[in-house]
Amino acid sequence: MAESFYAVSSAGGGLRLERVTGRGEQQVAAERDVLLELNARVHEAARRFEGVEAEQDPWDFTCECGAPDCRAHVSLTLAEYEALRAEDRLVVAPGHQMPA
Ligand SMILES: [Zn+2]
Secondary structure, X not given: OOOOEEEEEOOOXXXXXXXXXXXXXXXXXXXXXXXXXXXXXXXXXXXXXXOOOOOOOEEEEEOOOOOOOOOOEEEEEHXXXXXXXXXXXXXXXXXXXXXX
């Protein structure tokens, strides 16, 4: 995603829109939402398969570390994924930085 986005600035009085080209926190957060959504869909789709062993069958989830070039996949069973989500934790590949 190379799109820029706009941030509202109130500097100097009136509100104005500023074009932000760097990777601001907002943008990182937005990308993380996309990853979370992606994994939620994998989970949902996997749940629909009949005969899936939630405790045993690994599925390919996407690393949610949020690094711009990260395309790592993380193998988790549905039960493992659900445990992470239940604790509000992210799916992160081994060695990848957990986002702050
Ligand atoms: Zn990663």
